Amino acid sequence: MSGETVEFQTPTAAVTHNRRRRSILVAAALLGAFLAWETVTRFVAYTNDAYVRSDLIRVAPQITGHIVTVHIRDNQTVRRGDLLISIDPEPFRLDVEQRKAQIREAQALAAADREAAVVAKYQEKAAEAALELAQETQHRIATLGREGDVSHQSLDAADETLRRAQSDVEGAQAAIAKTQQTLAMHQAGIASAQAALGTAQWRLERTEIRAPADGAINNLTVRVGDAARAEEPLIGIVDASAWRIIANYKQDYLPDLRIGSSAWVWLDTHPWRFYSARITGIGRAISRDPVPTDLLPYVAPTTDWIRLQRRFPVTLELVDPPPELTLYMGANARTLIFP
Numbered sequence: 001m002s003g004e005t006v007e008f009q010t011p012t013a014a015v016t017h018n019r020r021r022r023s024i025l026v027a028a029a030l031l032g033a034f035l036a037w038e039t040v041t042r043f044v045a046y047t048n049d050a051y052v053r054s055d056l057i058r059v060a061p062q063i064t065g066h067i068v069t070v071h072i073r074d075n076q077t078v079r080r081g082d083l084l085i086s087i088d089p090e091p092f093r094l095d096v097e098q099r100k101a102q103i104r105e106a107q108a109l110a111a112a113d114r115e116a117a118v119v120a121k122y123q124e125k126a127a128e129a130a131l132e133l134a135q136e137t138q139h140r141i142a143t144l145g146r147e148g149d150v151s152h153q154s155l156d157a158a159d160e161t162l163r164r165a166q167s168d169v170e171g172a173q174a175a176i177a178k179t180q181q182t183l184a185m186h187q188a189g190i191a192s193a194q195a196a197l198g199t200a201q202w203r204l205e206r207t208e209i210r211a212p213a214d215g216a217i218n219n220l221t222v223r224v225g226d227a228a229r230a231e232e233p234l235i236g237i238v239d240a241s242a243w244r245i246i247a248n249y250k251q252d253y254l255p256d257l258r259i260g261s262s263a264w265v266w267l268d269t270h271p272w273r274f275y276s277a278r279i280t281g282i283g284r285a286i287s288r289d290p291v292p293t294d295l296l297p298y299v300a301p302t303t304d305w306i307r308l309q310r311r312f313p314v315t316l317e318l319v320d321p322p323p324e325l326t327l328y329m330g331a332n333a334r335t336l337i338f339p
Contacts (some may be wrong), residue, residue, distance in 0.1 A: 009164075050141070051332055052330065056238060057213060057215065058236060061232075065227075066225065067226045069224065070223065074218075077217075085235070088207070095204075098200075099193060108189040113182045120175040211285055244315050246314070248311040248314070249314050258279065259281070264337075275318050278316065283314065286311075299312065
């Protein structure tokens with residue numbers, strides 16, 4: 001044999017070498033995947049933090065009463081104007097009849113006032129005629145009295161008659177003014193009663209609650225006998241014409257997104273299918289406070305244990321969705337945009 005020296009690795013050294021090599025390969029693969037992801041995301045805006053949304057219409061009665069009929073069932077599709085529930089109309093009908101009776105009463109009083117005004121006018125004319133006669137008589141007697149042809153008693157009597165005639169005219173005029181005031185008051189009462197009747201009829205019409213838009217009934221809990229309270233929502237309707245996708249995108253994507261840009265949507269309720277969409281809105285503000293608010297959306301900056309950049313809601317609408325596509329509010333989605 002030659003004098004060559006053969007080196008042998010111990011089993012422990014071989015295992016350590018293999019582990020080191022695998023660690024290097026794994027690290028290189030992770031680095032390559034990271035670099036590939038960063039490269040791809042320079043040209044593709046993707047997020048799986050998206051969901052389906054519509055508008056939830058909270059239908060509330062405008063009056064308070066007891067529900068006598070529920071015309072719908074849970075998850076039912078309704079059209080605008082469909083009857084949803086009926087509130088007991090009887091108290092409101094009685095109120096309408098009472099307002100009508102008040103109008104009739106006020107109208108009768110006003111009619112009586114008009115008749116009294118006519119009588120007062122006749123009395124005024126009679127008093128004015130009597131005053132004119134008394135003035136002529138007093139003037140004639142006073143003239144004769146200066147000539148000594150009549151006694152002082154006759155002149156005094158003529159003066160007294162004249163004063164009474166003047167008082168009668170003033171009384172008739174006061175009566176006319178009073179009847180006019182009373183008529184104005186009763187006419188105002190008619191107007192008030194008519195306004196009250198209009199309000200009562202409006203309330204009666206609101207005993208039938210109808211759908212304000214096309215949509216689907218959601219989580220119906222209303223039952224016959226329940227008390228309906230004014231301005232407290234009773235029924236939720238998912239608006240059939242307001243479907244959209246809300247996709248929360250990292251803030252570094254936002255400068256490259258444009259209204260009207262094309263996008264693709266994957267719906268978890270309809271997997272393995274992509275739907276064409278377009279951007280219709282890009283959020284300009286979010287809340288950094290996790291306390292819910294109706295004016296600013298809060299988008300959590302973390303997903304599980306991975307901390308992400310701040311994300312902003314981007315609104316997408318499907319383009320010509322197939323008629324058989326059923327959307328579900330709150331369902332998960334994924335979106336892909338090529339800025």
